[in-house]
Amino acid sequence: MALTIRTLAADELAAYQRVLNSAFLADSVEDQLERWRDLFEPDRYHAVFDGDELIGGGGVQTRDITVPGAGPQPLAAVTAVAVKPGHRRRGVLTRVMRAQLHTLHDEGREAVAALWASEAAIYPRFGYGLASEFARLSVPGDAAFRPGVSIDGERVREVSRDEAMPFMKTVYDELRPGRTGWLSRTDAAWDAYFADTEQDRDGLTAYRYAVHPQGYAVYRVKQDWQERGPRNELHVREIAARTDEAYAALYRYLLDLDLVGELKFYTASDDPVLHLLDDVRLALRSRSDALWVRLVDVDRALAGRRYNSDVDAVLEVSDEFCPWNAGRWRLTVKDGTATVQRVDDDPDVVLDVQALGAAYLGGTRLTTLARAQRVSEVTDGALNALSHAFLGDREPHCTEVF
Numbered sequence: 090m091a092l093t094i095r096t097l098a099a100d101e102l103a104a105y106q107r108v109l110n111s112a113f114l115a116d117s118v119e120d121q122l123e124r125w126r127d128l129f130e131p132d133r134y135h136a137v138f139d140g141d142e143l144i145g146g147g148g149v150q151t152r153d154i155t156v157p158g159a160g161p162q163p164l165a166a167v168t169a170v171a172v173k174p175g176h177r178r179r180g181v182l183t184r185v186m187r188a189q190l191h192t193l194h195d196e197g198r199e200a201v202a203a204l205w206a207s208e209a210a211i212y213p214r215f216g217y218g219l220a221s222e223f224a225r226l227s228v229p230g231d232a233a234f235r236p237g238v239s240i241d242g243e244r245v246r247e248v249s250r251d252e253a254m255p256f257m258k259t260v261y262d263e264l265r266p267g268r269t270g271w272l273s274r275t276d277a278a279w280d281a282y283f284a285d286t287e288q289d290r291d292g293l294t295a296y297r298y299a300v301h302p303q304g305y306a307v308y309r310v311k312q313d314w315q316e317r318g319p320r321n322e323l324h325v326r327e328i329a330a331r332t333d334e335a336y337a338a339l340y341r342y343l344l345d346l347d348l349v350g351e352l353k354f355y356t357a358s359d360d361p362v363l364h365l366l367d368d369v370r371l372a373l374r375s376r377s378d379a380l381w382v383r384l385v386d387v388d389r390a391l392a393g394r395r396y397n398s399d400v401d402a403v404l405e406v407s408d409e410f411c412p413w414n415a416g417r418w419r420l421t422v423k424d425g426t427a428t429v430q431r432v433d434d435d436p437d438v439v440l441d442v443q444a445l446g447a448a449y450l451g452g453t454r455l456t457t458l459a460r461a462q463r464v465s466e467v468t469d470g471a472l473n474a475l476s477h478a479f480l481g482d483r484e485p486h487c488t489e490v491f
């Protein structure tokens with residue numbers, strides 16, 4: 090039977106959720122639909138049918154993402170990509186990706202798309218580049234800070250979810266414009282991503298909320314009572330603080346909690362805690378891929394962020410999946426602001442669209458991508474200048490898996 094593709098209707102959330110559960114090998118859970126209903130944008134989901142059977146698809150959440158120097162910008166947050174077992178490896182995902190990116194381009198909406206990948210090998214072929222990483226951090230509860238670290242002495246209080254939430258939203262929204270990689274969160278997004286059902290807990294406690302006048306921490310506890318005493322694990326979900334002292338104070342509070350053996354946190358790859366510790370080796374870290382970024386429209390995307398230094402270079406971009414991006418673009422940055430023009434001039438740097446996506450948030454260096462043979466320099470000095478211009482002030486970090 091021929092495959093067809095179309096967007097979803099509002100009453101097709103349940104049918105789509107069944108595809109997701111089947112694809113992700115998960116049981117269906119009561120009230121699952123209610124959790125996602127307000128985030129479901131049916132006309133932004135492309136679904137593939139085999140005859141009448143819904144067999145796969147992928148969606149977009151309308152969000153903003155903070156980009157270097159330019160604050161929040163529109164993002165097509167790609168989500169819920171799934172193809173039912175039994176229908177795989179016959180091009181369903183490819184059709185979805187093509188429809189999604191071509192629609193974004195045709196509608197002139199978000200110039201940038203991003204996603205978290207279940208498996209890292211899936212998305213490069215569609216032009217997504219590895220733009221940010223997260224760190225899996227593990228610190229023993231008795232790890233001391235080095236002398237001289239200021240934690241400002243303000244009291245950290247444990248409060249209820251109802252008391253914490255409005256404060257968390259205020260702090261998050263205040264900080265977000267300056268934090269590359271952070272996403273806008275509607276109330277529905279807060280509810281869905283900070284849901285605290287039995288399934289979310291995976292055997293750990295409910296979320297606990299620690300609040301400082303300038304920030305907050307959210308965490309769960311995995312109970313572990315050993316013969317030599319308690320070695321409970323404290324699993325941090327999020328720490329956000331208006332000041333560096335408050336950030337350190339919240340960490341210190343969590344590390345000093347009685348009965349805790351280890352603090353674990355999936356955090357920014359440049360989380361400063363390493364440099365707060367007296368003994369840096371006490372912090373075990375491993376890094377993994379986080380956000381994959383795809384420039385939908387190279388010219389609009391590149392003009393949508395600011396740059397670290399002035400530069401003037403012709404980029405020859407290859408992009409088989411979105412051919413409107415292919416060709417030569419002159420990127421001229423003056424006082425941090427970019428203009429991007431299609432040109433016929435000789436290129437200074439040659440690269441594919443994945444490399445531009447990878448560098449877009451200022452975390453992945455173009456010089457590193459050149460060493461990996463993803464970028465080549467034609468004009469001497471052009472690569473270093475371009476690479477420097479793209480760098481951000483801090484590592485990009487996306488605080489939630491959408």
Ligand SMILES: CC(C)(COP(=O)(O)OP(=O)(O)OC[C@H]1O[C@@H](n2cnc3c(N)ncnc32)[C@H](O)[C@@H]1OP(=O)(O)O)[C@@H](O)C(=O)NCCC(=O)NCCS
Pocket residue numbers: 112113169170171172173176177178179180181182183184205206207208210211214
């Ligand atoms: C990943 C998934 C969506 C792929 O769907 P699909 O319809 O089988 O993909 P396609 O047939 O369009 O594959 C396109 C290409 O990607 C490759 N590919 C697909 N899935 C891949 C994977 N998991 N790892 C490596 N390559 C993969 C295919 O081999 C194919 O390569 P080719 O063009 O060289 O032949 C599907 O396997 C799935 O639903 N997996 C479980 C849920 C999941 O992981 N979703 C992604 C969430 S981020």
